[in-house]
Amino acid sequence: MTTCVEQTRRTLNFSAGPAVLPEPVLEQARADLWNIDETGIGVLEHSHRGPSIDRVFEEAEAACRRVGDVPDDWSVLFLQGGASMQFAMLAMNFLKAGRTADYLHTGAWTNRAIADAKAVGDVHVAWDGSGDTFAHLPAAADIQWSADPVYAAYCSNNTIYGTRFDTPPDAPAPLIADMSSEMYSRPIDWSKHAMVYAGAQKNLGPSGMALVLIRPDLLEQVNAALPAMLRYDVHADKGSRYNTPPVFGVYICGLMFQWIESMGGTAAMSERNDAKAAKIYDAIDSSGGFWRGHADTACRSVMNIPFVSPSPEQDAAFLQAATDNGMSGLKGHRSVGGLRASLYNAFPEAGCDALAQLMRDVAAKG
Ligand SMILES: Cc1ncc(COP(=O)(O)O)c(C=O)c1O
Numbered sequence: 442m443t444t445c446v447e448q449t450r451r452t453l454n455f456s457a458g459p460a461v462l463p464e465p466v467l468e469q470a471r472a473d474l475w476n477i478d479e480t481g482i483g484v485l486e487h488s489h490r491g492p493s494i495d496r497v498f499e500e501a502e503a504a505c506r507r508v509g510d511v512p513d514d515w516s517v518l519f520l521q522g523g524a525s526m527q528f529a530m531l532a533m534n535f536l537k538a539g540r541t542a543d544y545l546h547t548g549a550w551t552n553r554a555i556a557d558a559k560a561v562g563d564v565h566v567a568w569d570g571s572g573d574t575f576a577h578l579p580a581a582a583d584i585q586w587s588a589d590p591v592y593a594a595y596c597s598n599n600t601i602y603g604t605r606f607d608t609p610p611d612a613p614a615p616l617i618a619d620m621s622s623e624m625y626s627r628p629i630d631w632s633k634h635a636m637v638y639a640g641a642q643k644n645l646g647p648s649g650m651a652l653v654l655i656r657p658d659l660l661e662q663v664n665a666a667l668p669a670m671l672r673y674d675v676h677a678d679k680g681s682r683y684n685t686p687p688v689f690g691v692y693i694c695g696l697m698f699q700w701i702e703s704m705g706g707t708a709a710m711s712e713r714n715d716a717k718a719a720k721i722y723d724a725i726d727s728s729g730g731f732w733r734g735h736a737d738t739a740c741r742s743v744m745n746i747p748f749v750s751p752s753p754e755q756d757a758a759f760l761q762a763a764t765d766n767g768m769s770g771l772k773g774h775r776s777v778g779g780l781r782a783s784l785y786n787a788f789p790e791a792g793c794d795a796l797a798q799l800m801r802d803v804a805a806k807g
Pocket residue numbers: 458522523524525526550596598599600601619620621622640641648649650
């Protein structure tokens with residue numbers, strides 16, 4: 442697979458997910474869809490237990506470990522049902538009767554995670570950001586953990602509100618992170634976490650699946666009374682192939698990990714992502730108040746930037762101008778309104794320049 446930094450022939454896709462993928466990944470997938478490993482059979486048509494798919498799974502897991510610097514004893518799982526299935530699975534596996542799970546409530550996705558955990562057992566919301574439309578995140582002193590939580594769950598990057606934890610919170614229990622909208626966009630501090638999961642459709646590949654990384658001591662705690670498909674240890678024992686797995690998703694994730702590696706890994710990605718986001722934040726901050734970002738400046742996301750102009754009419758006009766300039770996916774989430782630029786790993790820097798320039802031009806006209 443060749444490396445390619447900038448996209449050349451395609452629409453600038455600012456979608457929050459499913460989202461832009463790198464051209465070399467798409468080109469490799471196009472070839473392998475027809476014929477993988479010179480077998481005369483495409484990747485979608487092979488048995489999930491044949492040698493080509495053995496290779497796909499082995500390489501995807503190995504590249505996932507290398508690029509993420511995942512500790513050797515952690516399990517790497519490719520599961521179905523997207524990140525939302527993880528809201529339920531993590532509670533079903535670890536929230537035991539008589540115990541409490543703590544959650545930081547930082548947006549619409551934690552709302553769902555909390556609701557699913559409540560369907561399973563006792564939940565304590567250790568911080569609630571709904572009072573200011575989730576525009577900021579808690580400082581350590583703001584968080585009220587319960588006495589002895591079985592785990593603590595948070596969302597490291599809030600896709601809709603554009604907030605991001607700079608560093609993981611210090612929790613008095615195994616810490617579990619929903620990293621869906623920033624997975625592998627920067628290095629992960631494994632020492633702080635016991636489990637990390639991410640829906641794949643933003644930084645890793647296709648929708649409908651999740652990457653789940655689990656520390657061995659947490660894996661030992663799973664609820665063995667659950668049906669097999671819901672048990673993390675079953676998927677770990679079977680190498681994510683307990684049933685017929687989402688082969689194509691795992692295949693694309695494998696290519697994505699290799700692409701991130703070819704781009705210098707997560708540290709290089711992080712630098713590049715910071716530079717990309719800075720272009721948009723600079724266009725907001727230098728607009729004399731024309732553009733306003735939703736998130737407090739102290740906790741701005743590098744992946745998702747929601748912002749508004751002075752009026753819904755001007756937002757709509759901007760969207761039309763963006764479309765006319767070859768841009769797509771900038772409409773804000775319905776709960777925040779306005780506009781949102783999502784700048785995942787594969788989003789090209791030149792696209793950020795183009796958007797920033799358009800924002801400056803529109804702001805200058807007022
Ligand atoms: C942070 C976060 N968590 C969870 C989800 C839900 O993911 P899925 O649609 O894969 O279930 C999303 C979707 O955008 C998300 O942004």
